[in-house]
Each structure stands twice: as structure tokens, then as C-alpha cells.
Amino acid sequence: xxxxxxxxxxxxxxxxxxxxxxxxxxxxxxxxxxxxxxxxxxxxxxxxxxxxxxxxxxxxxxxxxxxxxxxxxxxxxxxxxxxxxxxxxxxxxxxxxxxxxxxxxxxxxxxxxxxx
Amino acid sequence: xxxxxxxxxxxxxxxxxxxxxxxxxxxxxxxxxxxxxxxxxxxxxxxxxxxxxxxxxxxxxxxxxxxxxxxxxxxxxxxxxxxxxxxxxxxxxxxxxxxxxxxxxxxxxxxxxxxx
DNA sequence: ACATGAGTTGCGCAGTTCTTCAAGTCGTGT
DNA sequence: ACACGACTTGAAGAACTGCGCAACTCATGT
Numbered sequence: 027x028x029x030x031x032x033x034x035x036x037x038x039x040x041x042x043x044x045x046x047x048x049x050x051x052x053x054x055x056x057x058x059x060x061x062x063x064x065x066x067x068x069x070x071x072x073x074x075x076x077x078x079x080x081x082x083x084x085x086x087x088x089x090x091x092x093x094x095x096x097x098x099x100x101x102x103x104x105x106x107x108x109x110x111x112x113x114x115x116x117x118x119x120x121x122x123x124x125x126x127x128x129x130x131x132x133x134x135x136x137x138x139x140x141x142x
Numbered sequence: 143x144x145x146x147x148x149x150x151x152x153x154x155x156x157x158x159x160x161x162x163x164x165x166x167x168x169x170x171x172x173x174x175x176x177x178x179x180x181x182x183x184x185x186x187x188x189x190x191x192x193x194x195x196x197x198x199x200x201x202x203x204x205x206x207x208x209x210x211x212x213x214x215x216x217x218x219x220x221x222x223x224x225x226x227x228x229x230x231x232x233x234x235x236x237x238x239x240x241x242x243x244x245x246x247x248x249x250x251x252x253x254x255x256x257x258x
Numbered sequence: 259a260c261a262t263g264a265g266t267t268g269c270g271c272a273g274t275t276c277t278t279c280a281a282g283t284c285g286t287g288t
Numbered sequence: 289a290c291a292c293g294a295c296t297t298g299a300a301g302a303a304c305t306g307c308g309c310a311a312c313t314c315a316t317g318t
Binding site: 034035036037038039040041042043044046047048049051052053056089090091107109110112113114116117118119120121123124125127128 | 150156160162232235244
């Protein structure tokens, strides 16, 4: 493949991970990877202001991780890249490994974090 | 879901992705997932200030993604969680999908962004 | 035409993160 | 004991994000 990309790949990767680096956005992607949701449905399940939700959706749209379409009065979002689900799962497994390891160390110091 | 958690999992995930959301840190992880590196070796391959590199290493250390040990005069870093490699690969494949898709659309609209 | 529910956008402030410079620590060789 | 290379830490300003409020758009129902 010809292809030295001029926006170096590692920078694109960083951008990509940045868009995943926010609790609300993670939550949204998790919900959408179960099934499509209208904005007001997301709103019921994620406790944030409508405008805030809208902004987070805009971030996800900008990186094309989600797409939307109108249907009657509502706007329906869906994940555009199904593999995102795998990525989230991979992250969870790494994460639980890390937490378990730290838990071992910290269980004496701060028992607070343990239960996941 | 049994599981009300003190640090909700999706928040921990977001934190995790945040630590991946920086070009230098991605670069470091990529290099370390090939083989262990001393700091000055990383410095040769990543064009940033020593102190900056050190800070980014500190971020990765804080989340336990890397570990280090001294050996003579140098400090050697290694990835502590080998699965990180898979995660980076997964990200790359999603990313190249996205870039390919966007490239198709944008090549006619804004040739500006392309090479870069 | 108007009101209403569903979403989005613009803006300003508060809080974070990045980056650089200067100063500090820790080993090794002399 | 001293100097030097290899790193790390601290601090401060710039740059960026996140959040809520108010204003706006758009489609539907009356």
C-alpha cells in the first residue's frame, strides 16, 4: 500500500482514543451497541443535561463513530462501526486485570475502590 | 446488573482511554510493545523534550500500563499488560476503516484536508 | 398560524491537560 | 569528592475541554 499518511497514524490514534475518553461517551457507545436509541431514550438512561448529551453526540459524530437519522419527531442514533463493541470489551478485560492487580496492593490501604 | 459501584466501570474505562489519548503516549506504547526501551532510546525515536517524555511516562506509570527498572545508568521501561498490543491493533483497524470511508467522501469536497 | 416536544448550537466560565524551563536526584567513572 | 550523563520533578502559562444557560431550528399536532 502506498501510504505514509501525512497525519501520522499515531496522532490519529490518539484523537480516536480521546473521543473515547469521556464517561458519557462511553456510556452512549455501550447503549448504542446494544441497540439504536433516540436521543430522549439516551437521556433517560444517562443522567446529564440535554445540551450536554447533544454535545457528546456531536463529538462522536465528528469522528464518525455514530450516525443518526430523523424518524418522525425523534432523532435516532446508531453506531456506525460495530467493531467498537470489541474494543470496549478488550478495554474492559485489560482494565479488570489492572484493577485486580492494584486491588491486591491497595486492599489494605483503600478498600473503597474494590467492587469494580 | 447487580453492581452499583463506587467508581462506575464506565468512568474507569473513560480514564483508561484518556491515558491513551495522546500521540506521545501512543508512540511510547507502540515502541514498548515491540521491545523494552531505555528512556534515551525512546528519546531518539520520539521527537520531544526529555522532560516531556518523562511526564508522559509518568502518566502511563500511574495507570500501571508500563513498569520500569534501573539497569546501570539507564532506566528501562516495559509494558506491563501485553494485551495493550491487541487494543492498539484493534484501534488501528477501526481507524483505517473510518479513514477510508471519510477519504471517499471528502476527496471531492475538501481536497485540502487530505494530505495531512 | 401557533404552540409544543425533541434536539442542536453558541457562548462564557471553570477546571484540566500540555509543554517548556529551571532545578533536583541518582549512579558511574575519574 | 567531583563531574557528568541519564532522568525526574516542580511550576507557570498557554491551550483545550466540559458544562450549563439561553437562544434557536424543525417537525407535528391543533
